[in-house]
Amino acid sequence: MKEKIYTIPLTDAFSEGGECPFCTLEKKLEAEQVSYALGASMMEPDSRILSNEKGYCRRHFEQMSHESKALSLALVLDTHLNELIEKLESVAKIPEAKGGLFKKTVDIAPILEVLKKKEESCLICEKIQHTLEKFAEVFWYLYKNEPDFKEKVLECQGFCLPHFQLLITCAQRELSGKALSEGLRDITALELDNLKRINEEVNWFTKKFDYRYQNEPWHNSKDAPQRAMEKLSKFL
Numbered sequence: 583m584k585e586k587i588y589t590i591p592l593t594d595a596f597s598e599g600g601e602c603p604f605c606t607l608e609k610k611l612e613a614e615q616v617s618y619a620l621g622a623s624m625m626e627p628d629s630r631i632l633s634n635e636k637g638y639c640r641r642h643f644e645q646m647s648h649e650s651k652a653l654s655l656a657l658v659l660d661t662h663l664n665e666l667i668e669k670l671e672s673v674a675k676i677p678e679a680k681g682g683l684f685k686k687t688v689d690i691a692p693i694l695e696v697l698k699k700k701e702e703s704c705l706i707c708e709k710i711q712h713t714l715e716k717f718a719e720v721f722w723y724l725y726k727n728e729p730d731f732k733e734k735v736l737e738c739q740g741f742c743l744p745h746f747q748l749l750i751t752c753a754q755r756e757l758s759g760k761a762l763s764e765g766l767r768d769i770t771a772l773e774l775d776n777l778k779r780i781n782e783e784v785n786w787f788t789k790k791f792d793y794r795y796q797n798e799p800w801h802n803s804k805d806a807p808q809r810a811m812e813k814l815s816k817f818l
């Protein structure tokens with residue numbers, strides 16, 4: 583199987599436990615990509631081209647600034663700014679108003695297009711998204727073909743909602759017929775069971791603030807609100 587490189591990290595993420603193995607993967611990918619952006623990427627012309635063109639989002643610029651690589655970061659910013667200015671200059675030719683003949687509106691669509699594209703683009707976010715799609719494909723391949731993996735999945739604590747969405751969308755592309763309907767049924771039942779589980783844990787957390795339950799044990803509810811938030815929302 584050509585996607586062997588994805589199998590080990592995927593299996594490891596399921597062994598680690600937690601509210602979403604794909605969030606575990608995403609955290610690792612993010613850390614790798616942030617250090618790559620200021621390390622090996624600097625030496626690779628193709629990577630530099632992409633970095634200059636796309637740039638990074640605020641979250642990832644901030645993480646890059648914590649890498650203690652001030653010069654690398656400044657070099658990345660320098661060439662990215664160069665390219666951005668060039669692009670903006672090419673569209674930002676706003677005509678001067680000439681008396682009463684001038685039209686009341688100015689077409690800013692080309693500038694907005696450049697800015698919008700820039701706002702939405704982050705090389706690290708894009709790479710993470712692309713790699714997670716690959717992991718999702720390998721997930722379904724292993725689920726269908728490796729009984730040990732399937733067992734691991736069915737014992738896990740489900741997924742965060744965005745990654746649950748990633749998985750069911752990917753199932754539709756990767757599987758068909760019986761494998762598709764069984765896979766979707768399994769994963770949806772797993773997700774619902776675990777949403778109910780976390781709901782109960784959060785509910786017990788709220789009860790612990792009631793004097794009648796003061797002397798009852800916390801069970802594993804102490805961090806339930808934190809885990810519930812992870813379950814419900816996007817990591818990135």
Ligand SMILES: [Zn+2]
Pocket residue numbers: 602603604605606741742743744745817
């Ligand atoms: Zn997740």
Ligand SMILES: [Zn+2]
Pocket residue numbers: 638639640641642704705706707708
């Ligand atoms: Zn980003």
